[in-house]
Amino acid sequence: MQAEVQAERRWSGWEDLGGAVTAGPAVSSWSANRLDVFVRGTDSAVWHKWWNGVSWSGWESLGGNIIDNPAAVSWGPDRIDLFGRGTNNHLWHKWWNGSSWSGWEDLGGVITAGPAVSSWAANRLDVFVKGADNHLWHKWWNGSSWSGWEDLGGVIIDNPAAVSWGPGRIDVFGEGTDNHLWHKWWNGSSWSGWEDLGGVITAGPAVSSWAANRLDVFVKGADNHLWHKWWNGSSWSGWEDLGGVFLHNPAAVSRGPDRIDVFVEGTDNDLWHKRWS
Template sequence: MDFPGSGRLWFTYLLKPIKMPHLNWESLGGVITTNISSVSWSANRIDNFARGTDNALYHRWWNGSSWGGWESLGGFITSEPVAVSWGANRLDVFAKGTDNAVHHRWWNGSSWGGWESLGGIITSNISAVCWGPNRIDLFAKGTDNALYHKWWNGSAWGGWESLGGAFVGDPVAVSWGGNRLDIFVRGTDNAMHHRWWNGSSWGGWESLGGILTSNIAADCWGANRIDCFVRGTDNGLYHKWWNGSSWGGWESLGGVITSDPSVVSWSGNRLDVFAKGTDGAVWHRWWNGSSWGGWETLGGVITSEVSVTSWAPNRLDLFVRGTNNAMFHKWWNGSAWGPGVANQTLTVHIKILANPTNFTVDEMFTQMRNIFAVAGIEVVRGSTEILNVALPAIAPLNDIDTASCTRGNPSAEQIALSNNRNNAAANHVVVYMCRSVSSDSGSLNGCASFPTNRPMAVVASYASRYTLAHEVGHVLGLSHVNDNNRLMTSNGTYNITNPPPDLVASEVTTMLASNLSV
């Protein structure tokens, strides 16, 4: 049962193709407009940052047992945020402001400080790195396309200093030891160029060759060891590495990628590389210390780069933006990728007595598919049939009375409507789109009480974009909850406050246990 609700919240909506974009990814909600910056400052602790639709900075975190946020950290940022941690329970986040200067917020273990302006006029995203407790180094491109550097020495900010050069895209900085920094950029010749700090002075620029078509991903897995990954002109992944005394590569790792690559190392001589493929899914290659594995697909349909972090050996957490602009999460627990949900199929048929007025059937169906995909259920559209409301047996059912609208107690009109199950098998759900739906208590957006062995729901023409998913959720055994972030809210799906609405673990278990999802 879905109630019209006392207030209708309208959201800008972009119709997507009917597909299953987020199967086996966990939705963390939100509506974000940038890539995600992920950082871990302790075992089983993750902090994620992204820009929201109001251009403010938003924060969502994992505390070891549950997710917190989203919380707004305010500001008005015009770049992707970048977050670093130099110690337990310490976070520093940087972004470009509307004045093109770098702005900074920090978490001191108990409260947020900032925003503070660090000045400068930058024309790229920021790269930030820590090489020791209470030490931070920032790099960005200036208006002259040169590299600029600002640093925190534990008590005061130094810089900006110009490190020269002329480059395109964003810089990337890594550190493999105390007071050691390596910075990589794509030059105007599309080759990779390198500067380094040896503890007392800057070296470079040196050209490392190649013809790059992406920003650079770089990481260190040990002292004096660096691995860099880029996309080449053939859209394949390429690798160059420093072994402590000389550069190796470029080697081709194949594939056809459509995003900047991302890389992380969780232990000595172990690398995991991720990128988006031509199908929009996340793809993965890994180095196990002696050979490359992959490519393997991790699914999804993503609209951002992959953000990856590791908080312990053989543990990986990936974060991406989905087609609905929410944040999605996938993780490696040491033996398998999560969420470890079953892949099941649910077939739904649509019978139209009256077309919806606020959202199309396709739009409602797409929302249902996206939401149910989080539970590992692929919703298949079995058939669509227009019922002839001029027929005497159909006409009175266009404004359907569901009586009490309680589970297992369908009204006489619902029983009559359920006779129209053309093309539907016994375990298929049939949804009837009616002009209006009412009950003993008044008007409804929909109702899902049905006769035995005739799983069905009715949806009113004035229903919300989430009513179809809500009512089919009831058919699968879900009950109402008093939470407007959830699909099964008892307050009407027009009042959902943080779209897309959530399914929780217990609801997923119920849905997968239904004999209708196979």
Template sequence: MVYYNHPNWQGNLYRNNPFNGYQWQGTEYPFFSQQSYNPYLMQPFQSQGYSYQPYQWGQQQYDPYTSYQWDASQSYWPEQQYNPFALGQQNPAIFNGEYESNTYDWRQGWSGWEDLGAPGRGFIGSPASASWQANRIDSFVRSRNNQMWHKWWDGAEWSRWEDLGSPQGGLRSSPAAVSWGPNRIDTFVRAGRNTMWHKWWDGAGWSRWEDLGAPRPGFVGKPGVASWQSNRLDCFVQGRDNNLWHKWWDGSRWSGWENLGAPRGGLNGSPSAVSWGANRIDCFVRGRNNQMWHKWWDGRRWNEWENLGSPQGGFEGSVGVSSWAQNRIDCFVRGRNNRMWHKWWDGRRWNEWENLGSPQGGIRSSPSAVSWGLNRIDCFARGRNDGMWHKWFT
């Protein structure tokens, strides 16, 4: 059978999920070979006798947004639907951010807002979130004394806040976070002399802070980060020249900084990034026209900037983004009305912006988003009380 291999994907399950019965061993995913991967030289993956070719399932194009359930015993998609975003024959009609009453409102799958508190006297900026296995979430914030604090969900309850310190001089931005494998978390901040700093959890303990420098013009705001396979990290920042700059870890060393340009007029906010498959990266920024812009790496090249618009009234800050399946992207922003707005790619098209509301008093930061499984999204934002608020879809 010829099929596509996302680093975390197996059929309709996440393969790096210990709840699926797989055991994590060493520093590599058990189903990857030991060969090196260079994203700028597209190579077929070879592992356990399979040849992985993007997008192909048997002889059919894989499209998770057609909502079919994968049957591992077959080489096709049987006609069984599992995607709540395509229930029945109706698609929600949205007018001014609200649904008409005679359409299916899939927002019934969204929880209410949950107040998770804050370290000490609260925090500033926006939260970051990552997940390294099913039903696991790790969240990070910048406290008012410019330290990085950590709070996690272990599958049963939320922990207390943990102080992870800071580089000398303290944080100068909100953190970013990502996981490339079970029991692994990588965090990034702007600190010190406005360079990018890195701190990671390796399954046994937290590392010291590592200074990764800055692009030649320097940078502002917070980093964005994504990972598309084991031991791979792609970091993005807004340079002082208002271009998007890129630095990556290839499993053995850090690259230099790469200038990816900008939409006309330049960036007007920190970038965000996500990966939904091997050798795939999607980046999102707010442009000078206060629209959301999209640029993506498809395994061979960086594509041109795409304007995805904005919710009614525009939005502030950066984009929160997550992916719960191949060819699926969910984006979240803080609207100028201090509500959280959602726009998603369903494998065929971008859907219209929808208003997901806010805790009482509105949200005061850009949201972050993470997915730990199919049809699951967890969002976090700073509320009016300077606590971290949580809303999830399942």
């Protein structure tokens, strides 16, 4: 029976969600059948659109003035943490507490691309950015205070991507200067080195996880198509061409077992959506 269910799963076509997008999107999910998507609008503010399980909302302005893509994560029901690169090249933070949005909080730093964020526990946040030295830098919230900045090395182009598939676990991805996909992970006690996953990518990647030890990575290829590579718990797949033609980095989230939602900015500057279900 499980094999039959698995066989029925497939990728949808592309759905046009409109809007006027000027950087790669971000997406988070705080429950099954809930999606919150964030984009940079033509006014450089962050705009928000959500799926409530039945229909898509209109667009809501969350203000701010950001450069590059935003980043978002949900660490619990009805909680969202949103990050962006400000015009001062600092990291900025805004959050939804279940009833209202906070203002924007300046977390400092000198960042040179859109950020990435993951969460491996309630009230835990791990944020990753590209620094002025092109290294990957890390800052985290431990439930009561923000850390300083940790240099994780490497030399990356464009925004990183990050996801947590279990307590104390983080997987981070970036585009190297060779245009390959590179991978680094935290196992709960130490950081790995950098792993070269190949490919020819032309923007920052996206990553999601729908189960322990499962990773789905998405990139923009040299043909501007969406390409997909996954870790099944023991080995990496080859590259799968998911088509489309888009700008900037994709965004991806998993809101349940064997479910993935991917978003991109189309060449028409609309938000486009594709799902695995």
